[in-house]
Amino acid sequence: MxxxxxxxxxxxxxxxxxxxxxxxxxxxxxxxxxxxxxxxxxxxxxxxxxxxxxxxxxxxxxxxxxxxxxxxxxxxxxxxxxxxxxxxxxxxxxxxxxxxxxxxxxxxxxxxxxxxxxxxxxxxxxxxxxxxxxxxxxxxxxxxxxxxxxxxxxxxxxxxxxxxxxxxxxxxxxxxxxxxxxxxxxxxxxxxxxxxxxxxxxxxxxxxxGQGNVQCILDEDYDDLEKLVSAIVPSRMVDYGMPCTGEQTVHCPASKLDALIKTYASMKCHYIDDEAQIQKLRETLFVDGAINREIVGQPSYKIAKMAGIDIPEDTTLLLLKVGKCGKEEVLAKEILAPITRIFPYDSFEEAVERARTNMLMEGAGHSSCIWSNNPEHVAFAASRIPAGRVMVNQPATNGSGRQNNGLGQTVSLGCGYWGGNSVYHNxxxxxxxxxxxxxxxxxxxxxxxxxxxxxx
The missing domain is CATH 3.40.605.10 (Aldehyde Dehydrogenase; Chain A, domain 1)
Structure with missing residues (x-):
């Protein structure tokens, strides 16, 4: 016919x-x-x-x-x-x-x-x-x-x-x-x-x-913040944040927050915790709950300028402190730009549940990463987070496969039935x-x- x-x-x-x-x-x-x-x-x-x-x-x-x-x-x-x-x-x-x-x-x-x-x-x-x-x-x-x-x-x-x-x-x-x-x-x-x-x-x-919305958990026992940040800043900066494998949210122990932000600053990341400025960015990044296409794949200083916020032009990542997760916070969605949410937590279990909530809202089945020396915590996160890949002590971009891990190299990461896909693997x-x-x-x-x- x-x-x-x-x-x-x-x-x-x-x-x-x-x-x-x-x-x-x-x-x-x-x-x-x-x-x-x-x-x-x-x-x-x-x-x-x-x-x-x-x-x-x-x-x-x-x-x-x-x-x-x-x-x-x-x-x-x-x-x-x-x-x-x-x-x-x-x-x-x-x-x-x-x-x-x-x-x-x-x-x-x-x-x-x-x-x-x-x-x-x-x-x-x-x-x-x-x-x-x-x-x-x-x-x-x-x-x-x-x-x-x-x-x-x-x-x-x-x-x-x-x-x-x-x-x-x-x-x-x-x-x-x-x-x-x-x-x-x-x-x-x-x-x-x-x-x-x-x-x-x-x-x-x-x-x-499926859609990405990578959640990164910094465990309480992991102290090499320089190694972590030097790995995940380039991961999130790839192509100005467009790849689905970049770390969207970092769940950080409240006790390590200051040290983490200081380490990020050494790589020219700009941290914002002022609620008025964060609200301006909410309104700039999303329009009626959908990503603003004008910010996709653009440098962080340009996005900040669109929101009426001045930051140095050589800024790498824009870091936003958030306190809500899932459907309560539009910033918990995937953002295809060099922006990372920082989410302080009081207990590891709380961090895992917040990461789970964010991914079930958007990005279920894709990838997450955890920086930890505690095998029990790694197992707990893997058992609770709805992700096809949980990357341990490595950037989430490695989820597409690297020579130093066992995942197959790919340009398409399956998200399983969570993400409405027929496969969960690479x-x-x-x-x-x-x-x-x-x-x-x-x-x-x-x-x-x-x-x-x-x-x-």
């Missing part, structure tokens, strides 16, 4: 034809596609990073470049040597063999906050699995995303692979995104909660990510495959009767 959207239909026809050409690729051929695309994106990382800033007007070149470098290199490293073709697992004891097969054509819906790294990170996984991908860019980042996709297409074409394995929707609209999601075999949805909900409502399988190539399980009889296994099973 012919689609009403001829633009999407044309892209789908090309994607189907290209994917059919690689459906029987060997592991070596699939790995070659990943390699040549990763190398080309790496070579052009500086130009694309600048284009991301110029096209969107958000973030900074330095942060965009770092994101490009980290995404390209870390995902490439993660995919090296991993099986995605044919027999990928064998359990001799259970007599099970697992074979991997492509899904077909995937839609990659990309946000304005990550117009290049998201298609690159997703694209390397898609090529690893012998699938095709059609990218639907955010209207505010069409040039940056389009040029990134063209880089990938050029790398494929020049190395003898079908370039139509990776395409972009030109002059994309909301209707284009909806029609694309309805046409493909699987959706990779990265963006706001409305877009992710639309992906799950499309009638097609979707790998969506989305990776394994989620983009169909599997066939071959099973043989276990000759030495005694088969019990129902009465024998129920006897004990």
């Amino acid at each position: 012919k689609m009403a959207n001829e633009k999407i239909e044309g892209l789908m026809q090309k994607a189907r034809a290209a994917q059919a050409q690689v459906a029987d690729y060997t592991q070596e051929q699939a790995d070659d596609m990943v390699r040549v695309v990763a190398k080309r994106c790496w070579a052009e990382r500086e130009r694309i990073a600048q284009l991301c800033v110029d096209d969107t007007g958000k973030g900074t070149y330095e942060f965009k470049l770092g994101k490009m470098e980290n995404t390209t290199a870390s995902v490439y490293m993660y995919l090296k040597g991993r099986k995605s073709v044919g027999l990928v697992e064998h359990d001799e004891k259970k007599k099970l063999w697992k074979y991997a097969k492509p899904v077909g054509v995937l839609a990659c819906i990309t946000p304005v906050t990550n117009p290049a790294a998201t298609p690159i990170g997703n694209g390397l996984n898609v090529l690893k699995t012998r699938n095709a991908m059609i990218v639907c860019p955010h209207p505010g980042a069409r040039k940056a995303t389009g040029d990134t996709v063209e880089l990938m297409r050029t790398a494929l074409r020049e190395n003898g692979h079908p370039e139509d394995l990776v395409q972009v929707v030109p002059e994309s609209t909301v209707q284009d995104a909806a029609d694309l999601m309805a046409a493909v075999d699987l959706i990779l949805a990265t963006g706001g909660p409305g877009m992710v909900k639309a992906a799950y409502s499309s009638g097609k399988p979707a790998l969506g990510v 989305v990776n190539y394994k989620d983009m495959l169909n599997y066939t399980i071959v099973s043989e009889i276990l000759e030495d296994r005694k088969v019990l009767t129902p009465k024998e099973i129920m006897a004990d």
Whole structure:
């Protein structure tokens, strides 16, 4: 049946034809596609990073470049040597063999906050699995995303692979995104909660990510404040606070508050505890309870100026002291800017419950971090906080995977059923495959009767 959207239909026809050409690729051929695309994106990382800033007007070149470098290199490293073709697992004891097969054509819906790294990170996984991908860019980042996709297409074409394995929707609209999601075999949805909900409502399988609202807990026994602050300031400052993995709130023992603020000040953070100024910032950051798009990805001094507050132009983070949590405090929501709330507490249990309340209000299923030397406190926080990842003594940005932790490198962090997602883990190539399980009889296994099973 012919689609009403001829633009999407044309892209789908090309994607189907290209994917059919690689459906029987060997592991070596699939790995070659990943390699040549990763190398080309790496070579052009500086130009694309600048284009991301110029096209969107958000973030900074330095942060965009770092994101490009980290995404390209870390995902490439993660995919090296991993099986995605044919027999990928064998359990001799259970007599099970697992074979991997492509899904077909995937839609990659990309946000304005990550117009290049998201298609690159997703694209390397898609090529690893012998699938095709059609990218639907955010209207505010069409040039940056389009040029990134063209880089990938050029790398494929020049190395003898079908370039139509990776395409972009030109002059994309909301209707284009909806029609694309309805046409493909699987959706990779990265963006706001409305877009992710639309992906799950499309009638097609979707790998969506939920909203972030990272809660950071400083335990009473953790005294190396310089180590903590030197780790989480850069984490929150990445791309002027746009990544969903940045620490939104730091729950601090009241007894350590002065020392913590002093340590923050050494890294040019500006602390505000005046309620009148905080109210001005509430009104600036949020409009009718929704984030003010004008502050997204902007430097802290500029945001403060919008609120009528003068702070030094070289300020890194803006720190706001808050006393309420959850629905009682609009500032407890995710803020896509270099702002961190400081929440003093009297007991560790109180801090955990406040962090839990904030995340259940917004950001459930995403990530949290705790700085502690107390294993019992770590276990308690992990058991209570509704997060897919709890990062211990490391910045929350490490939740997307680093070489010094065991999480898989990704650009999409699943938020489980809390966040309305189908996965809770770091989305990776394994989620983009169909599997066939071959099973043989276990000759030495005694088969019990129902009465024998129920006897004990």
